[in-house]
Amino acid sequence: MFSYRHAFHAGNHADVLKHFVLVQLLEYLNQKDTPYTYIDTHSGAGVYTLDEKFAAKTAEYTTGIGKLWTRDDIPAPLQAFADIIHEMNPSGKLRYYPGSPFIAERVARDEDRLRLFEMHPADAKLLADNFRELDAHKAAQGYRPTVRGKRVIIERSDGFASLKALLPPPSRRALVLIDPPYEDKNDYRYVADMLKDSLGRFPAGVYAVWYPILQRIESRQFADKLKRLPCKEWLNVSLTTRTPGPDGALHSSGMFILNPPYTLEPLLREVMPYLVQLLGTDAGATFVIQKGAPVTGAAHERFTAEGKARTPVHSPIGKGSLRVRGQAPAGEERKPASAPNTGTRSGSRAASGGDATTGARADAGRRTSRPAGDRPAGDRPANSRAAGGRPSGDRPAGAGARGPAKPRRSS
């Protein structure tokens, strides 16, 4: 049951997509004075060490944040995310990567609340330890909370079951991140059921779902299922970094947002071509952006890797899926354009420029969830303080606008 450890995957291309979108959603919520609640139903450990044990073993971060964080040509909307990584790694060596709770802690304001759920006993403890140490660090820097009550509440409990008690939130503003492991194929159903229930309780909430794009049927049908949920609008963005290979490693993932801010789509159009170019490793690299409204079933658009809008396509009333002649519906498998793994970026761009969706949904993976090395021999990655802690030279210099926000314990 507890075989998944996110430390193996921290900072990979899927995390880059997820965390970039997360920053955008939080920044949008920050634009209004009314406080909001950030709810993370599957939080993970909060902070990950990349150069030791779990993450070092798979080195998945080299497919994602490792390629991004030192670039000097990062598009403006991606910069805030890159800045968080720089703040965590002031020595200039990439050692620490923030999970979604730490990203939210960093971007949300003092008056906003964080409600974090994590079931794995080791990761729940690490998460709590990380926030304890962060609080101690902030206090040592002279930071004093400006609002009453606990800003961050962490629970070791089932995020699927716990969400309903928080909805609607007192301020009637909330962002819910739903990011389960999907090792258990039932997770797809749990997510859809939970969203249906949550939209009934709190229709105005912003709900962001990360999902892997895999061969298994639950994955292939997932986005289309979410498009039928009774939200006002949805937006679906996927990033594919390569043609699926026999290794079964995750090559493609998506973020599905219910009730997305209107600002998100233009930002994605600006950033996704850059991510494809930077993180793509062969001609199968591509992105897809779709949006729609389940009530009318209309107003869908796809964008090519060059960011050009295709002719808007109207899907059948009541069905949120999109069909373009010659393309597979989202979530449906297609054979990839035969593209040798050139390992070059130019190769990937050239081939993906005309039709961003060609081959995007094929998956040769044999795994059924987030792949690669989810079953560690030991329970806890090194690099916690017990294993030596964070060298002081690497401690983030500290205080942003809202005070220092850097961890000393990681997973």
Ligand SMILES: C[S@@+](CC[C@H](N)C(=O)[O-])C[C@H]1O[C@@H](n2cnc3c(N)ncnc32)[C@H](O)[C@@H]1O
């Ligand atoms: C993909 S990781 C989360 C990563 C994190 N959201 C991030 O972006 O940094 C999924 C986490 O969900 C936890 N988990 C699995 N089932 C859960 C459940 N029913 N409720 C809460 N957490 C769960 C796993 O232990 C794992 O740490």
